[in-house]
Amino acid sequence: MTSEASASLIQDGARVIFQRKDWSKEATVGAGKSLVISKLKIKTDEVIGLPYGTLVELNKQTGKFDRVEAVEEDDFADIEFGEAGGDNRNLVDTGTAQGLSTGEIAELKISGVKGMELINNIVQNSSTFGDRQEYGKEKYVAKKKEKHIYRFRILRPTLRLACDVYSSMKVNKINHIRVDTLAIMLSLSNIQAGSKVLVVDGVQGLLLAAAMERTGGTGKIVHVHPGPQPIIPAYDLFGFPDSWTDTIHHLSIDNLEVVSSHVEILPKGEESMETDGASSDGPVEPPLKKRKLNALQTASANYMKENTMDALIMASRHHPKSILLFLLPFLSLSKNFVVHCAYREPLVDTFQALRGLGSVLRICLNDTALRYYQVLPSRTHPENSMSGSGGFLLSGTTVEKGAAAVVEKEQESVPEDGKEEE
Amino acid sequence: MTSEASASLIQDGARVIFQRKDWSKEATVGAGKSLVISKLKIKTDEVIGLPYGTLVELNKQTGKFDRVEAVEEDDFADIEFGEAGGDNRNLVDTGTAQGLSTGEIAELKISGVKGMELINNIVQNSSTFGDRQEYGKEKYVAKKKEKHIYRFRILRPTLRLACDVYSSMKVNKINHIRVDTLAIMLSLSNIQAGSKVLVVDGVQGLLLAAAMERTGGTGKIVHVHPGPQPIIPAYDLFGFPDSWTDTIHHLSIDNLEVVSSHVEILPKGEESMETDGASSDGPVEPPLKKRKLNALQTASANYMKENTMDALIMASRHHPKSILLFLLPFLSLSKNFVVHCAYREPLVDTFQALRGLGSVLRICLNDTALRYYQVLPSRTHPENSMSGSGGFLLSGTTVEKGAAAVVEKEQESVPEDGKEEE
């Protein structure tokens, strides 16, 4: 976050987040760019020059944003909640308690009444609101708010906000990764400025964005993508500088095998010749193959062949076992990997495969739980619904396989070696 | 709970629960009976004639119980907790903060100092206690209490207390059934006075006890037990009247197949002859077999052959699928079954098998979570550790298989039938 004044104003071309409680949306700011909110297409260029953090409310009459002043979520000046334990003894929910008809509400909306005002109007006209128990009142207001308020705060993208964008509507696209699972992945993988990170990302580029945010363009990222082309809208929503983006090597999973030492890469254009080596009687040695690749894929593959990586993070719809086993040798020693999966069974499989390797330590399978609270005077309680699962995490640390390189002197004096094959 | 005065006093021969916070133990009261608490064997006859609910404390010097007055858990008169947010700024945990040595504490104990007194003593002598943050203080006191206090309340057995008895020390013996999973099983199975209940109990008789508690000796229970003999200490700890116990038919799972219509039961003593029917080309019809059984097992098997049941509850170490599929036809229509398993995979298997049957409705697999709270002035929070799992529950309702028995008149007039084979 720079402290320059100009940087705190929204620039033409900026990627921003329109944040509402429990619901956020990304957008590009600029001429010709727009944002769709409940079927209304709103031009985004009018927010250029506003400071980040500005609150706006969609005026459904004009189809434009109005600037509004900050109002605390629970400041419904005209709504008497009273203390927890309000009396509902006179309430009968007949389904007809709402004083304003749907038509009347629509009229209010069309006449340009602002969200909060509208809610207060509805509440004032509800014949039962005063009788409702606190709990019922909250739910009532929340329902009304959800329906009628289109108030947003315009923010710079962060990982936290990117998770918000995906968490409600598009969570299946990111395999149910949740803000807490992503946070833990970034801790366990020890990604930091300067890290060389191997990212297998089948989750819209969210992991790629996370690796980039935490390396700040100072590291190297090899991005293995599940399709022929990288599809990374979650990465794009950050609007990272081009110089940072240049630190990424993209490699399609379809070409992943070329990084194996048994495959020779041919620049595209030369003739591809598959040679199937005759299998001998001894331990099966995979045959040397040749694969043609375009220049970018060749560069990515060669980078992997020539470097060892500092961290591996992975989340995709592919079964993780074979990919992880194949990629582990590309990590340096004493480095960490973290694999996310929406289901536990594939990670149980993978766990069992790792246990036998001898080259992985601290193999852990974890589940996480995330619970939000409403904290309001006399009305504090956990939120009434919660995310069922943020997926499961399998993590571990690479170590040298095979015999010990160092022996305590007291025992035997063995020449220092430490140079077994990786 | 009867309201006669004598019934509120502990009788010779009574089954009681010695309840401590988070830790309870069952015992039989009477001459020659004893209870083992931290390697001390304490005679139980001295509590005869005390009212239920009496608080006693084990005097480790005399090896006997002393009656004590009720003291609220958090009434440590001499311990200054202060409000949450006490200051720990001067605290350094050096590991040597405890003022009394282990030897001194042992001395205090031997000199007969009572638990609370002892803790206050330790606390007064701890050089860091006053500096500890609220959180640390609580943990400190809890640790001390756990170690030094042997205070119990003597109670009548209830299902809730039976769960307490098993929950801490012997939870693996009851397959990790938790008070909430047992509670939900009893709701979903709709067991009530007069119910005929089929109980498959590989959990020390806990389900059997639950079925008995909720039928109150007015129903019938068929108890399928996993070994040759019923092992039901959790049932025994209730001390149900003999007349109630007579409503149980025990049947070993080893003999379960005899309730099949393809098996003929021979009273023991007659010669057993296994006849293997020649298998025909048509749909495989299992051969009629003969099995000899003792009188009790014969009675149990015949009861099942002659009756349909109102509810089925099951928890054992056996894979539930084959047993459940075999037993379902013994339930009446529109009745409920609930199966508990410590693992989810066997219930997933069973779920899939049920889905294809056509004779089971509302098949549900559920997981439960149970969380306890510390509620104290300014120190309210969820408990710092919780049970990981109470197991999984698979439930459903039996319905008629096959074509509809009733057709809406408006459609066609079909003779009322409703008598398909069960």
Place this chain on the structure above:
Amino acid sequence: MSFLTSSNHPTVAEGDTVMIYIDYSTILAAQIDLSAKQSVIHTKKGPVSLKNLIGHRYGTKLTCKSGYVQILQPTPELWTKTLPFRTQILYLPDISMIVMHLDLKPGSLVGESGTGSGSLSHAIARTVAPSGHLYTFDYHDVRVQQARKEVVQHGLEDIITVQLADVYENGYGTLENHLDAVMLDLPMPWLAIPHAKKALKKGGSRVGSFSPCIEQVQRTCEELKKHGFSDLVTLECLMRPLEVKVMNMNSWQPPEVRAAGVDGDRRPKTPFSQISFSTAIIPKEVPGHSGFLTFASLF
């Protein structure tokens, strides 16, 4: 038929409450009443004439215009899913824990306030019948009238007494040293605690309270201690439904596996094979909180 009857393959009779299972998410309750004008229930599977069901076994199928529905015996759990909401109601996990933690069984004498929509009342009645009794109190006249009507329709009139009363002010009427357990589901449970104490037997009776907010729990616990209740415990119980599904995942095949590919000497066209597994999926959104349950004993 009554909620309490237990007989082999019972059949639908005049006066019964029947549960009509439409589909996984829809179950309807209906009263078989030949004198009623409205004897047809309209469902998404088509109309169901209630008269038509009489004499048929519970658990039977009924063919309708579009598919079929199934007729189930009423249980407190099904009633909870179908009852006409008059207030926020209690659901299965909390109800089950209440019945368990109040040590209820046949013969128990229980007080409940408020009656609300009667969701808990039915579960209590099932457990304490036939020799026990539930005295349930509500301040609200319409709710009391409705609950009384349902108690009769469901054959529970010997088990449940519904009373119109303000327990904050007037407590549990004439009940004194009489109840084995009292359950409070009130906005201000602390106001009812002295009254509950009076109505409860001494020597091990139980009290329970359900509150959505932690501040209510704090005041309730304080008041319980003040009035000499002991062994306080506060808990939350949640149930999560799991969806059983068969999943398919692509499994990338490393070069050595593909080199030894199945189709002769040719490398398979796709580097993927399929792995299939059964799993139990936790839904995207699950219940996160209903309320806190507090229980205590009175000796």
Place this chain on the structure above:
Amino acid sequence: MSFLTSSNHPTVAEGDTVMIYIDYSTILAAQIDLSAKQSVIHTKKGPVSLKNLIGHRYGTKLTCKSGYVQILQPTPELWTKTLPFRTQILYLPDISMIVMHLDLKPGSLVGESGTGSGSLSHAIARTVAPSGHLYTFDYHDVRVQQARKEVVQHGLEDIITVQLADVYENGYGTLENHLDAVMLDLPMPWLAIPHAKKALKKGGSRVGSFSPCIEQVQRTCEELKKHGFSDLVTLECLMRPLEVKVMNMNSWQPPEVRAAGVDGDRRPKTPFSQISFSTAIIPKEVPGHSGFLTFASLF
């Protein structure tokens, strides 16, 4: 070696902090210091001479008297497992959420109070390095001295400044409109909020607070609102380890299966077969609560 170095197959050098992995439940941290008298660590696998490790790659095995140990590079997560406790410390799930919710990244300027055992400080330093900075404050002199020593040992002296100060009274020293984020892990966080506000940049900076008790959270939220912080969120994050196991269960065989038994015409002696499956078991007891995390923005 520094906690921050990233190089291929680095080797152990004089001055490094190394992590010695003994077994699943035991990891030790050790400082490679040739000048120190005490250069042998005693483990249950036998003694480990630290000098002996120099020049060997991290990730290597060391054969000891009884078995072997493994030498790992230090990370904030390993440090959290091995650090000398001076206070109740923060663990992985909460630390991860704090770093995420404070929007930390390379370059962030962060305030922390109190320093405590420095568990969180290391994770913050890793994330904000090399261009960011952590100003961490503690009231307690001994803790400050110890933290300063560790900061130097761990090569973090350019990233972390440890200051002795009472933030309740004196706030964040001379820092004004300077910080991108402030984290409060204090018994009375509400007292530090006005000071945090002063130290934070306006226009979207973040504040976080960790408290075990809900009453602390309530006061903190009130105070945050009073001082104009917005977008408050309070949450709990828990992590449960799962044990991967292969289970065997007896499967009872119904009569028709046994009649068609495999061993000729004879019925098998036992009515059971074995079913084996892999599963992930939740341990009997799991973390139930560490604390509540509250976050808010300052615009």
